[in-house]
Amino acid sequence: MASDLGKDTANRRTGEHPADCDVTVQLSDCGRADAEAVFAALDDVFAGCEDVTPHSTSGREPTVWMATFDSSAHSGEPTATPRLSTEVEALLTGDHHSVEEVEKALGRLFDVRSTQHVSGEHETECRLLLASR
Template identity: 85%
Template sequence: MASDPGKDTANRRAGEHPADCDVTVQLSDCDRADAKAVFEALNGVFAGCEDVAPQSAGREPTVWMATFDSSARSGEPTAAPRLGSPVEALLTGDHHAVEEVAKALGHLFDVRSTQHVSGEHETECRLLLAPR
């Protein structure tokens, strides 16, 4: 069944989008500044679906998480942000959507290792991001 481009555009304006375009990005083994740098860089390329890098005070979480809409490109990858140390990223979502976000991260950072685990409808991609 073909989708109606006019309806798709109206849904996006209303804040809705196809769920298969969402990619959840989880960052671990990093501090708040590095998580914020990665999420802000991705937010410059894709529309963020939820707040990124929480601003709450107190104990640092062990995993930072945000969701991005891979269908809503808002720009192209720009200059690589600074990272204090390598960051482990886990991307989860539709195969094509994860590929788009991984490609953008590859333009922004030095990707030192990649692992893919594919399922029938979703894929997981683990990346080790390092500063350029």
């Protein structure tokens, strides 16, 4: 089961920014509080989807939390270092440069314990293991 935080992602793509700046961030192996911490921190740095509060459509917690961020829209820096209750696996997907920008931001926010990159011709995937500093 997955929770999509970006219900209006298709509508955002028709906005003022190029679609290749969008990076999809999928978080797994974490609960709502940790997903909120990661997404709120990223939303402080980049323009996120309209609703960055994790929610699910049923009573069960999703196994994957998902949001899309515009890597070209730097909105500032986080005001505090987010705390995580456990390590969180993050999968970033998007344009090479855009994923790199989001990865750098996560590196400033969290202890990045492990990375794996899989590059394609137009997109890249980056797996990170995030922990509190």
